[in-house]
Amino acid sequence: MTKKENILVAAQELFAKYGYAGTTMKMISERAGVAAGLVSHYYGSKENLFMVAGQEMIDSMLRMLRTRTATAEDGKQAVGLFVKAYLDFTLQNQATFPTLIRCSPFSDDNPDLDRETIGEKFKLLMEEIELHLRRGIEDGSIAAVPVEETAFMIYGCIIGAVRTVFLTPYDVPGLYEEACQFVMRSLEKH
Amino acid sequence: MTKKENILVAAQELFAKYGYAGTTMKMISERAGVAAGLVSHYYGSKENLFMVAGQEMIDSMLRMLRTRTATAEDGKQAVGLFVKAYLDFTLQNQATFPTLIRCSPFSDDNPDLDRETIGEKFKLLMEEIELHLRRGIEDGSIAAVPVEETAFMIYGCIIGAVRTVFLTPYDVPGLYEEACQFVMRSLEKH
Amino acid sequence: MTKKENILVAAQELFAKYGYAGTTMKMISERAGVAAGLVSHYYGSKENLFMVAGQEMIDSMLRMLRTRTATAEDGKQAVGLFVKAYLDFTLQNQATFPTLIRCSPFSDDNPDLDRETIGEKFKLLMEEIELHLRRGIEDGSIAAVPVEETAFMIYGCIIGAVRTVFLTPYDVPGLYEEACQFVMRSLEKH
Amino acid sequence: MTKKENILVAAQELFAKYGYAGTTMKMISERAGVAAGLVSHYYGSKENLFMVAGQEMIDSMLRMLRTRTATAEDGKQAVGLFVKAYLDFTLQNQATFPTLIRCSPFSDDNPDLDRETIGEKFKLLMEEIELHLRRGIEDGSIAAVPVEETAFMIYGCIIGAVRTVFLTPYDVPGLYEEACQFVMRSLEKH
DNA sequence: TATGAATGAGCGTTCATTCAT
DNA sequence: TATGAATGAACGCTCATTCAT
Numbered sequence: 122m123t124k125k126e127n128i129l130v131a132a133q134e135l136f137a138k139y140g141y142a143g144t145t146m147k148m149i150s151e152r153a154g155v156a157a158g159l160v161s162h163y164y165g166s167k168e169n170l171f172m173v174a175g176q177e178m179i180d181s182m183l184r185m186l187r188t189r190t191a192t193a194e195d196g197k198q199a200v201g202l203f204v205k206a207y208l209d210f211t212l213q214n215q216a217t218f219p220t221l222i223r224c225s226p227f228s229d230d231n232p233d234l235d236r237e238t239i240g241e242k243f244k245l246l247m248e249e250i251e252l253h254l255r256r257g258i259e260d261g262s263i264a265a266v267p268v269e270e271t272a273f274m275i276y277g278c279i280i281g282a283v284r285t286v287f288l289t290p291y292d293v294p295g296l297y298e299e300a301c302q303f304v305m306r307s308l309e310k311h
Numbered sequence: 312m313t314k315k316e317n318i319l320v321a322a323q324e325l326f327a328k329y330g331y332a333g334t335t336m337k338m339i340s341e342r343a344g345v346a347a348g349l350v351s352h353y354y355g356s357k358e359n360l361f362m363v364a365g366q367e368m369i370d371s372m373l374r375m376l377r378t379r380t381a382t383a384e385d386g387k388q389a390v391g392l393f394v395k396a397y398l399d400f401t402l403q404n405q406a407t408f409p410t411l412i413r414c415s416p417f418s419d420d421n422p423d424l425d426r427e428t429i430g431e432k433f434k435l436l437m438e439e440i441e442l443h444l445r446r447g448i449e450d451g452s453i454a455a456v457p458v459e460e461t462a463f464m465i466y467g468c469i470i471g472a473v474r475t476v477f478l479t480p481y482d483v484p485g486l487y488e489e490a491c492q493f494v495m496r497s498l499e500k501h
Numbered sequence: 502m503t504k505k506e507n508i509l510v511a512a513q514e515l516f517a518k519y520g521y522a523g524t525t526m527k528m529i530s531e532r533a534g535v536a537a538g539l540v541s542h543y544y545g546s547k548e549n550l551f552m553v554a555g556q557e558m559i560d561s562m563l564r565m566l567r568t569r570t571a572t573a574e575d576g577k578q579a580v581g582l583f584v585k586a587y588l589d590f591t592l593q594n595q596a597t598f599p600t601l602i603r604c605s606p607f608s609d610d611n612p613d614l615d616r617e618t619i620g621e622k623f624k625l626l627m628e629e630i631e632l633h634l635r636r637g638i639e640d641g642s643i644a645a646v647p648v649e650e651t652a653f654m655i656y657g658c659i660i661g662a663v664r665t666v667f668l669t670p671y672d673v674p675g676l677y678e679e680a681c682q683f684v685m686r687s688l689e690k691h
Numbered sequence: 692m693t694k695k696e697n698i699l700v701a702a703q704e705l706f707a708k709y710g711y712a713g714t715t716m717k718m719i720s721e722r723a724g725v726a727a728g729l730v731s732h733y734y735g736s737k738e739n740l741f742m743v744a745g746q747e748m749i750d751s752m753l754r755m756l757r758t759r760t761a762t763a764e765d766g767k768q769a770v771g772l773f774v775k776a777y778l779d780f781t782l783q784n785q786a787t788f789p790t791l792i793r794c795s796p797f798s799d800d801n802p803d804l805d806r807e808t809i810g811e812k813f814k815l816l817m818e819e820i821e822l823h824l825r826r827g828i829e830d831g832s833i834a835a836v837p838v839e840e841t842a843f844m845i846y847g848c849i850i851g852a853v854r855t856v857f858l859t860p861y862d863v864p865g866l867y868e869e870a871c872q873f874v875m876r877s878l879e880k881h
Numbered sequence: 882t883a884t885g886a887a888t889g890a891g892c893g894t895t896c897a898t899t900c901a902t
Numbered sequence: 903t904a905t906g907a908a909t910g911a912a913c914g915c916t917c918a919t920t921c922a923t
Contacts, residue, residue, distance in 0.1 A: 138422070139422060139423070140419065140420065140421055140422050140423075141332075142331075142332035142421065143421065143422065143423055219419065222419050223419045226478065226479040226480060226481070227471075227474045227475065227478055227479055228419050228478065229330065229409065229412050229413045229418050229419060229420050229474070229478055230330065230419050230420050230421075231330050231332065231333060231420075232328065232329060232330050232333065232478075233329070233330075233333055236480075240479070240480060243479075244481070247481075264496075267485070267489060269483060270483060270485055270486055270488075270489035271489065271493065273471070273472070273475055273481070273483050273486055273489075274468065274471065274472065274486075274489055274490060274493040276471065277467070277468055277470070277471015277472050277474070277475060277490070278464065278467055278468055278471060279471075280467070280470060280471040280474065281417075281463070281464065281466065281467015281468060281469075281470045281471050282463075282464065282467050284417045284419070284467070284470065285417065285463055285467060288416065288417055288418065288419055288422075289416040289417055289430070290416060290430060291416070291434075291437075291463070293459060293460060293463050295457070295460055296460055296463055296464075298460075299457060299460035299461065299463075299464055300464060300467070303461065303464040303497050304497075306454075306496070306497040306498075306499070307493050307494075307496040307497040308496075309496070309499075309501070311499070311501070
């Protein structure tokens with residue numbers, strides 16, 4: 122790994138653990154094993170590094186989500202696969218995923234940060250869900266729900282489950298399982 | 312209003328708008344129209360002021376939620392009233408509600424803050440939902456769902472909707488309406 | 502005791518324990534059981550209170566020293582009684598004596614404080630020793646030592662012993678006893 | 692001189708002149724000709740800088756004292772050389788020596804400071820005196836005095852003389868000379 | 882005499898960023 | 903590419919003192 126990559130990984134881990142304000146450029150340079158000045162040299166500012174760290178994560182997550190939902194046989198199954206894949210991703214990247222939480226437009230961390238670029242990426246996420254919903258409504262596997270609002274609600278469910286697991290002190294084993302079924306139940310036809 | 316109360320309201324508004332790190336004691340004292348030292352004098356530290364600001368909000372919200380759900384005729388209706396009342400509260404306190412978001416155990420703002428006391432209050436919230444769910448399962452208005460996990464999922468839905476409205480740049484009119492129905496659908500019997 | 506006296510005693514105890522900078526007006530008012538403003542009201546400023554606290558102590562010490570040395574039969578015995586009485590006084594006022602240490606011109610606590618008035622009082626102390634020395638040289642009980650310098654050295658010995666006992670972590674039982682004899686030996690004729 | 696050394700010297704001079712509380716980090720950075728943040732950067736905290744400043748001084752004093760007493764022909768002469776060398780050191784470092792006074796365990800400056808490390812160094816000083824005393828008692832040049840207590844008294848005499856010269860407004864020419872003789876007289880056999 | 886709310890200057894410290902090497 | 907010494911603005915907080923009551 123190059124020093125530049127070392128810095129990015131160190132940043133993803135530290136922002137995940139200590140938040141934006143709680144992470145200093147010095148902490149990042151130390152964990153990356155480089156001089157203090159190099160972090161600014163490569164990434165310009167702390168804010169920019171934070172955003173690059175988040176973008177890199179959302180990009181690889183989007184790729185994975187598209188792969189995992191490609192095999193779905195109908196819209197409902199696609200939604201199910203999406204939710205499952207998303208939750209899996211958080212568990213496979215436990216040490217760094219909270220950085221994406223803090224970077225997302227749903228974060229309450231630092232309202233001053235310019236989340237525009239990353240906000241567009243999250244919009245793609247939502248549109249992915251909408252795609253699956255429309256397919257499901259057409260192929261009859263999903264009830265006739267309002268597409269945009271329901272996409273937001275599905276993503277909202279994911280947010281709620283992920284935050285419970287990653288941020289709160291509450292221990293709710295089986296929450297991820299139930300999250301999948303909760304979403305599925307809300308799409309069912311009667 | 313006393314100066315002490317002025318400070319608390321100013322804090323609730325500023326923490327809501329700029330986050331914990333983005334709000335300075337000086338900003339609070341200026342908005343409250345008092346000398347800088349008085350904020351520390353009354354509330355000890357910035358962290359403590361933040362927690363008091365959050366506690367005051369969760370307390371009044373809990374009172375309101377209990378009143379609003381008291382008239383429910385069955386468990387399902389109680390859950391519906393709960394969600395509706397919660398969302399109404401956020402709209403009636405638009406300028407200050409994000410402080411509660413940042414104070415909650417679901418916040419990603421500052422992982423170092425001691426949210427224990429306020430965490431207990433949020434636990435009560437969850438238990439309130441569980442109560443309604445159990446009632447609904449007993450009286451037959453709600454399907455046989457796992458109580459604890461579903462309570463977390465319902466609160467997770469609320470979190471997702473509230474964060475979308477208060478924190479993201481996305482404009483999704485009718486999201487709150489859909490949130491209620493989304494939750495209701497997931498509780499339906501088949 | 503009046504509130505004014507309460508304040509003085511509280512000040513003497515707290516300055517003794519925490520030093521000048523380490524003692525706040527609030528601490529004094531709390532220990533005295535009075536409102537914060539009353540301390541300034543009676544004693545003007547913190548510095549002045551500190552000086553008054555010291556003066557009150559040195560006055561009562563001077564009175565005691567004169568009484569205790571009045572019965573001496575010769576100069577040497579007077580010096581011995583002086584040293585003994587001084588050391589006794591420190592032990593009888595353990596909780597407050599360090600305030601006198603910090604107030605004295607030999608203190609290293611705060612070089613900005615105006616110790617003029619209290620400095621005069623300490624000069625009287627030295628002159629008291631000189632008196633006994635002159636008497637001893639005349640009556641033959643003491644060697645022909647230089648009076649002023651020796652007076653300072655005798656007081657210096659007292660300072661050294663008192664500081665060892667009150668300020669350092671060293672435990673030297675019998676130091677006060679030895680201090681008396683050390684001084685006596687240095688005055689002996691050969 | 693490096694900026695780091697500049698800071699240490701500036702600190703030694705300012706702590707000497709204004710005491711611990713009376714010296715601010717800003718004063719130190721200004722006298723050293725560096726930015727405010729650099730002082731904390733190199734020395735961590737004000738307290739730590741104070742201790743490092745004192746340690747550096749006591750270390751160089753200890754080295755000098757051992758050199759100067761090495762040539763003594765008997766125990767009594769060694770004690771004499773020790774006292775003389777100590778007093779000389781204070782005069783050769785007039786601008787900085789009071790920092791050592793304030794740093795020592797005999798200081799009344801700030802009872803909260805952790806003087807443990809420097810206290811150990813001062814213990815070595817006392818043990819040095821004890822060494823010379825034992826030698827003197829064995830070789831017959833010194834009377835049979837209690838070693839530990841007498842060592843403390845000798846150091847106490849030094850403290851008294853040094854404080855008179857450095858801290859009080861009193862002018863006693865010849866005090867250092869007399870201090871040497873005062874100590875010597877108290878060790879004499881009869 | 883007595884209160885305690887209120888002030889505001891000044892403190893030690895942190896940290897993103899710059900820049901000569 | 904890489905270093906790390908150096909900057910300086912901004913922070914949270916303390917506390918002697920004032921003053922209306």
